[in-house]
Each structure stands twice: as structure tokens, then as C-alpha cells.
């Protein structure tokens with residue numbers, strides 16, 4: 001079938017409904033409505049099959065750091081495909097792009113993570129971390145250390161292990177919960193902090209880790225797996241007291257610490273890694289999304305010396321791998337993407353444009369009766385919609401206020417995502433000043449429309 005836009009939107013929608021099962025979607029309601037068909041993209045904009053231009057406030061899905069349609073990445077893929085489209089790394093072979101990328105990642109992390117294991121998705125990188133943590137303790141003669149501690153609202157992907165490590169109860173309900181996982185509270189001050197200061201709450205949320213380790217017995221705990229900030233959970237940014245305390249607890253009980261940097265990695269928080277922003281010293285990291293700006297699927301588990309030394313010197317055969325571990329085309333695209341991020345100073349740009357975006361959002365929306373908080377770091381942020389600004393009260397869940405706002409955004413050619421009643425955003429780092437203004441105007445318009453609708457529905 002010719003996939004150029006030769007069909008009408010209606011035809012695409014019919015075929016879509018007939019054959020395509022979408023991720024995280026209520027298919028019945030989607031079919032009643034019809035998918036929006038996205039056909040092309042450039043910079044911070046997408047176009048649909050009706051040729052409407054959409055401001056992409058989510059960079060694809062937290063991915064497109066360098067923006068859409070960069071020719072340098074296209075060229076890198078084409079060059080590598082003609083040179084060597086694929087070869088595996090299983091049987092004592094390697095390809096130059098995979099070696100070069102592993103070396104580059106060691107440099108980018110200041111040699112803290114000298115080794116990289118490649119996969120295709122964030123979920124696979126997380127799965128690799130879980131497997132490697134447990135393997136580490138087997139190597140170290142402490143095989144009872146198997147439990148992975150994660151957090152409520154944590155998102156670590158959708159494989160069986162990723163969803164088990166994550167703290168999304170709706171996913172656990174459908175897939176069943178795998179053994180060997182435990183969850184503690186999220187450091188979500190806005191939603192859970194009550195009258196505590198963020199600093200007090202941060203310490204309490206961290207202490208939950210110590211309590212859980214004692215409950216389980218440290219001799220049964222393999223490690224703690226956490227996002228530096230919780231992206232899909234609603235851009236939950238921990239208070240300043242949280243991470244130092246978590247770090248202290250991990251050291252005290254000698255448990256491994258893994259930072260899931262799938263969203264934070266490669267500049268999203270205004271530093272190269274979320275671990276730099278929050279001063280986390282992890283043993284393992286997972287990266288994906290920004291690694292290739294989403295142009296091609298690629299992820300990695302980055303391994304620090306403590307685990308790498310055990311794995312390499314004492315681990316014997318590592319019984320783990322994917323056909324496409326270290327795919328040369330994906331690795332070549334990642335190298336070109338990292339070149340662009342470095343050449344154009346995009347990590348600093350994310351910090352600078354992020355500040356501007358937050359300041360402009362606050363100037364326009366801080367006093368809005370529907371807005372409870374505007375938060376962010378670098379170019380990732382959230383706007384909390386509230387039923388009461390003073391008490392930070394939530395709307396009833398079934399009122400779907402966040403979803404209403406997301407629909408207003410979408411109808412008005414603007415992408416923000418709703419997590420419960422939290423509107424989250426993560427635009428490409430190349431967003432310029434004029435586009436920042438456009439972003440704010442579109443967000444404010446959608447929030448005004450939502451406010452009117454919420455009033456009409458008698459929710460306020």
C-alpha cells in the first residue's frame with residue numbers, strides 16, 4: 001500500500017479502526033471519534049491529513065529533543081543503511097556505530113558509566129536493569145536479594161517487568177503483578193504533601209524507602225529503581241531534600257540504585273542527565289527517547305563500575321540480549337543526534353527556554369482560578385488544574401477535567417498531555433522565543449475553555 005497521503009482522512013480512519021490496535025487506548029471510544037492522522041513534521045510542528053499545523057508540546061512523546069525532520073539524522077541513517085544495514089553483536093562480533101556510541105556515552109557521563117548494553121525501547125532497558133541487578137547479587141553470593149523497590153506513579157515501561165516495577169495500578173490490574181516488586185509513595189508534594197513544607201515532605205517520602213527496606217529485610221532487596229523526576233506519572237519533581245536522603249539510605253543498606261533516565265536523559269532537565277540535575281549517583285541508568293530524539297528506536301542500559309566489574313570479571317556468560325542490541329543504523333542516528341545536541345548547545349538551550357516558558361506561563365496563568373501550580377525544570381513541566389487554589393483540591397476523578405483540557409488543546413492544534421488533572425509538557429529543545437509565546441497563548445486558551453466547561457458542568 002502506498003502510505004503517502006493519497007487517502008482521505010476518513011479512509012485512513014476507517015482502516016485504522018479496522019486493523020490498528022493502539023497503545024494505551026480505549027478503542028471503542030477512539031473508533032467512535034476517529035484517529036487524527038499525523039502525516040509530517042518539521043521543527044516544533046506537526047501536520048495532520050487535513051493539513052492543519054499543530055504545535056507539538058510533547059516532542060513526539062518526550063522524544064524529539066532536536067525537533068522533527070532534521071536532515072542530519074536522515075543522512076546518518078541513509079549512510080549507515082547503505083554501508084551496513086544490520087549485523088548482530090551476539091557471537092564475538094561488533095559494528096563500528098555500536099562501539100562508537102558506547103564510547104561516546106562513557107564520555108558524556110564523565111566515565112561514571114563506562115559500559116553500555118543496547119536495546120530498542122525504554123522498557124527493554126529497564127528489563128535489562130532488573131535482570132542485571134538480580135544477577136549482580138547472585139554473582140556476589142547474596143541470591144536472596146531479589147526485590148526491586150519502585151514507586152507509586154512510577155513509569156518504567158509496559159513489558160511485564162517494566163509494568164511490575166512501575167507504580168501504575170491500572171496496568172497491574174490488567175497484567176497481574178509479578179512477584180519480587182514493592183512500591184513506596186511518590187515524592188508528590190502538590191498532591192500528597194498536605195500542610196507540610198516541600199522539604200519536610202521530601203524527607204518523609206524518602207524515609208518510606210528505609211521503612212520498606214526494614215520491612216522486607218535488606219538481605220532481600222536488590223535495588224531501588226526510580227526516575228529522577230516522574231514523567232508519565234505527572235512530572236512529579238521531588239523536593240530538594242528527597243534525593244540526598246534516598247542516596248544515603250541506599251548506601252546505608254548497600255542496595256543498588258538505578259536511575260530511569262528514559263525521559264530525563266540528554267538534556268530534558270537542562271543538564272545532560274536528570275542525575276546531574278538532582279545529584280544522583282546511580283549504579284545503573286536506563287536511557288532511550290532523547291538518545292535518538294525518537295527518529296529510530298534505541299535504548300541503553302548504562303552500567304557503572306560496581307556492577308560492570310562484577311558482571312565482566314566474575315559473571316561468566318551473560319544470558320541476555322535482543323536481536324537488535326546495538327543495531328548499527330540506530331546507533332549511527334544516535335551519534336548524529338548527540339552531535340547536533342552538542343553542536344547547537346541544546347542542553348543549555350533547554351535550560352534557558354525552559355526558564356522562559358515557565359516565567360511566561362506563570363505571568364499568564366498563575367492567578368487563573370483553575371490553576372493550582374505551575375512547575376518544571378529544563379524543558380519538562382506541568383500545570384496542575386485544581387478545584388480550589390488554596391487547598392490544592394482535586395476534581396472528582398470521573399469528571400475527567402484533565403482529559404477535557406487535553407481535548408481542547410487537541411481541537412485547537414496544540415499537544416499537551418493529561419495525567420489525571422495534571423497537564424504535562426515537554427517540547428523540543430529548539431523551541432524559539434516566538435514559539436514559547438505561541439505555546440503559552442495556546443495553553444491559556446485551552447485552560448480558559450476548560451474553565452468555562454467545568455463551570456457549565458457545575459464542577460466549581
Ligand code: PXG
Pocket residue numbers: 061120121122123124126155156157158227231232260261262263288417
Ligand atoms: N521509563 C520511563 C521513565 C519512561 O518514561 C519507559 C521507561 C518505557 O519506554 P518505552 O520505549 O518502552 O515506551 C518510559 C516511556 C506518556 C508515555 O504518555 C510515557 C512513556 C511511554 C509512553 C507514553 O507519558 N514513557
